[in-house]
Amino acid sequence: MKKLYLLLAIFVAALNLRPIITSVAPLLGTLQDELGMSGLTASLLTTLPVLCMGIFAPAATALRDRLGLERTIFLALFLITGATALRGIVSSVFILVVSALIGGIGISLAGPLLSGFIKKYFPAKPSIISIYSASMTVGAAIASAYSIPIYNRSHHSLTLTLSCWAILGVIALLVWSVFLRNRADQKSLVRSKLPIRNKRAMLLSLFFGLMASMFYSVTAWISPIAHSFGYSPASSAMLLTIFTLIQIPVSLTVPGLVARFGKRRFFLILCSVFELVGIVMLLLHLPMLPAVICLGIGAGGLFPLALMLPIVETDTSEEAGAWSAMTQCGGYIIGAMGPLLIGAIYDYSGSFIAALLSMLVITVAMIGVQLLITGRKTEGQASY
The missing domain is CATH 1.20.1250.20 (MFS general substrate transporter like domains)
Structure with missing residues (x-):
């Protein structure tokens, strides 16, 4: 084909x-x-x-x-x-x-x-x-x-x-x-189990969860945060649109850069640092546009890398599917809790400062997990 x-x-x-x-x-x-x-x-x-x-x-x-x-x-x-x-x-x-x-x-x-x-x-x-x-x-x-x-x-x-x-x-x-x-692959199915006892798969699941938690938290709360900072409803909605649109060119570019230069862990941490900078800018009440751009760059790079990792960690399509299923299983469950956690913190504190601090903690934890992920050393394949 x-x-x-x-x-x-x-x-x-x-x-x-x-x-x-x-x-x-x-x-x-x-x-x-x-x-x-x-x-x-x-x-x-x-x-x-x-x-x-x-x-x-x-x-x-x-x-x-x-x-x-x-x-x-x-x-x-x-x-x-x-x-x-x-x-x-x-x-x-x-x-x-x-x-x-x-x-x-x-x-x-x-x-x-x-x-x-x-x-x-x-x-x-x-x-x-x-x-x-x-x-x-x-x-x-x-x-x-x-x-x-x-x-x-x-x-x-x-x-x-x-x-x-x-x-x-x-x-x-x-x-x-x-x-x-196409019925050709029906006779040669390889059954593969979820790698629930594999330490690296667990780390990837945790990373995916922290990444998704940040993404859905920013998506859900960036407009309300902007409104609380004095932005109009139209401007608040526009900031969310910018956050989404900036991810498109980034998600197209980052995997190519990784394929060309290697050093996947470097790009993972770099994208996380962009998110960290964006959150710090919001905490300091700096103009939101550059903060949202930083957050969009970080999210746009982290998501394709999170999807890529199970592929480069495995040898067959069956293994890649099993690893992806496991990382997305734990990842999306954790990710769904992110906006709820941020909302609960906001309800309790009455301020988005505490909510932003919690996002900061999530991002730092994500960087810590990325540092624990070491390269898969195989013949002809570069390490992280």
């Missing part, structure tokens, strides 16, 4: 991994007003998929062993597309929560297996992960940026606004349907 088509398959699949989450975020207030949702229920629409991405990630390995890699990814895309389309039937709290659950399960399957897909078809080019991470960021940014305009132009139709993103899923299903014809 042509490499260009394989890259297209990765791109369109990853494009679908975030819209079901980020399309809801700008409309949470509207959903609460129109459907009478409580704050807790509204938060489930964004927190539940992330929890599912962690809880159900181990199932990806089991399903891959039974159905095959490509077929399982197709099933995952079908679940995501179906869950998104389900929101077009009727606007109700029940439908929104159920679709968030189903969509989260689909994402939990596709996420780690796309890493295995890259390992299978591009074993010597782990930097291809940049397409995966950048596409996912693009999907998240598009859904977040256009939800309000679509809502306004559709005469305030919540069902249309939240379900229109299923179009991306239909496109992905068409692209991936080609792989359903």
Whole structure:
């Protein structure tokens, strides 16, 4: 199969991994007003998929062993597309929560297996992960940026606004349907268990969790923090958009730099330092734009590196999928707790200073974990 088509398959699949989450975020207030949702229920629409991405990630390995890699990814895309389309039937709290659950399960399957897909078809080019991470960021940014305009132009139709993103899923299903014809790998499935006793896998899971915790905390709270600093609602929303958009070129660039120069640990720590600088700037009440840019650079570099590590640490696509499933299992569960922790600290202290200090602690802990990660020394492969 042509490499260009394989890259297209990765791109369109990853494009679908975030819209079901980020399309809801700008409309949470509207959903609460129109459907009478409580704050807790509204938060489930964004927190539940992330929890599912962690809880159900181990199932990806089991399903891959039974159905095959490509077929399982197709099933995952079908679940995501179906869950998104389900929101077009009727606007109700029940439908929104159920679709968030189903969509989260689909994402939990596709996420780690796309890493295995890259390992299978591009074993010597782990930097291809940049397409995966950048596409996912693009999907998240598009859904977040256009939800309000679509809502306004559709005469305030919540069902249309939240379900229109299923179009991306239909496109992905068409692209991936080609792989359903291939039965060649069904007879040679290698069953691999999660590396739960592997120290390095545990460290990678902890790193992924701290990274995701920072990412979701900043995503959830950067606008409220800006508003508390005196920025207008429009400016606060723009800062969140900048934080998201800056990640796209960074996520495309960093894996290539790692592939060219090696020293993965150096780039991991460098990106973490960018996040550290961004948090310190916020604590010092410096202008938020450079702080948000630093945070975006850090997040944009850390995520593709977190996805790349299970690929470079393993030898086969089955192992890569198992390692990715484990790191994302623990990582997303920890990551989902980040915004809740920051919110609880803010509620208790009444100030974002304490919340920012907790983010500082998370970032320092993440750097500590990165220092514990040593290079995988194999023949012809450079160390960290």
